[in-house]
Amino acid sequence: MENKDPLIESMALCVKTKQEVADEYGTSIRTLNKKLKEKGILLTRERLFPDTLKIIYSALGVPAGIKHTKNKIG
Numbered sequence: 001m002e003n004k005d006p007l008i009e010s011m012a013l014c015v016k017t018k019q020e021v022a023d024e025y026g027t028s029i030r031t032l033n034k035k036l037k038e039k040g041i042l043l044t045r046e047r048l049f050p051d052t053l054k055i056i057y058s059a060l061g062v063p064a065g066i067k068h069t070k071n072k073i074g
Contacts, residue, residue, distance in 0.1 A: 005058055007062070008062065013053045016047065017047055018048065021048060021053070024063035025063050026063075039059040
């Protein structure tokens, strides 16, 4: 089992497209896919849900400009 980064675990994430994630890293979808493939992460054509985003951010680091806020309930 891999170690979970508490900073990434505390992030309030929403569903994103590959293009949105590539834009966060300042790269193209093709380059994003290449970097993820090097880390052993293969993505489908579907949207990226929070659990998948956490895996991506853990592997590539959190992109600059992403807010680190906790989900607030109630």
